[in-house]
Amino acid sequence: MSVAQALRDAAARLETISGTPRLDAELLLAHALGVSRNDLLMRQRDLRVPPGFNLFLDRRLAGEPIAYITGTRDFWTISLHVTPDVLIPRPDTETLIEAAVDHFSKRAPAHVLDLGTGSGALLLAALSQWPLASGVGVDVSSAALAVARGNAQRLGLADRADFHLGDWAEGMEGPFDLILINPPYIARNVLLSGDVLHEPDGALFAGAEGLDDYRRIAPMLPRLLAPGGMAAIEIGYDQRVSVSALLAEQGLGISARRDLAGHDRCLVATPAGLA
Numbered sequence: 001m002s003v004a005q006a007l008r009d010a011a012a013r014l015e016t017i018s019g020t021p022r023l024d025a026e027l028l029l030a031h032a033l034g035v036s037r038n039d040l041l042m043r044q045r046d047l048r049v050p051p052g053f054n055l056f057l058d059r060r061l062a063g064e065p066i067a068y069i070t071g072t073r074d075f076w077t078i079s080l081h082v083t084p085d086v087l088i089p090r091p092d093t094e095t096l097i098e099a100a101v102d103h104f105s106k107r108a109p110a111h112v113l114d115l116g117t118g119s120g121a122l123l124l125a126a127l128s129q130w131p132l133a134s135g136v137g138v139d140v141s142s143a144a145l146a147v148a149r150g151n152a153q154r155l156g157l158a159d160r161a162d163f164h165l166g167d168w169a170e171g172m173e174g175p176f177d178l179i180l181i182n183p184p185y186i187a188r189n190v191l192l193s194g195d196v197l198h199e200p201d202g203a204l205f206a207g208a209e210g211l212d213d214y215r216r217i218a219p220m221l222p223r224l225l226a227p228g229g230m231a232a233i234e235i236g237y238d239q240r241v242s243v244s245a246l247l248a249e250q251g252l253g254i255s256a257r258r259d260l261a262g263h264d265r266c267l268v269a270t271p272a273g274l275a
């Protein structure tokens with residue numbers, strides 16, 4: 001069967017379980033062939049469909065996320081290795097890096113802290129954005145930290161990235177110019193479907209209202225933020241008011257930023273008295 005035909009057939013089968021069936025088919029076939037998606041599309045007449053493709057397709061049809069099958073996900077300007085021990089980086093989360101790029105403008109953050117680093121996505125994106133920065137990624141999961149450390153190595157960022165097993169910023173010494181935080185924020189009783197069913201619960205759920213981790217993190221921020229610095233904190237689309245209130249209680253300045261879909265996605269917190 002030709003690559004073109006295999007992609008058409010696979011996309012048709014994937015339609016029932018995926019919102020992006022054609023893209024999924026291309027990513028899985030490229031992975032089975034060990035080539036980039038771009039190479040697959042450019043060279044499809046020269047390529048043959050390998051037997052492994054059907055195994056990947058079956059896993060996807062059973063609901064497994066593409067990123068766990070291929071083991072990679074692109075984020076910002078970097079490509080990350082991901083496993084079921086970590087949340088799959090989302091394009092929405094790039095909103096936090098955009099907020100930081102705007103805030104620092106022609107300056108650059110020197111010290112970066114990523115709380116709940118998971119795959120290392122936010123910390124490593126920031127270190128690749130600012131070549132002189134160094135930083136620390138904290139996670140409560142040692143399995144996640146192993147993934148993050150591997151990513152730092154592969155990306156050539158290990159000499160600027162430290163990883164620390166910990167409970168948010170408990171015991172951390174500041175100050176940091178940039179603090180990046182994508183905590184769990186889904187309310188316990190929310191019914192989920194799709195990729196999230198395969199992701200670690202600990203990275204997703206945060207108590208009855210999804211606010212438990214913000215309540216823990218907010219009081220830690222004032223002492224950790226350097227003058228002129230900022231924290232970029234991911235929120236659920238309906239949490240701007242509730243999380244802003246928790247941050248305001250700590251005397252932080254707050255502004256909100258939307259993701260590409262137009263949802264409130266990121267709160268920017270700055271030290272008291274600084275805009």
Ligand code: GLN
Nearest residue numbers: 182183184185186203204
């Ligand atoms: N944005 C993710 C989702 O809705 C949640 C990630 C998180 O809780 N940090 O699937």
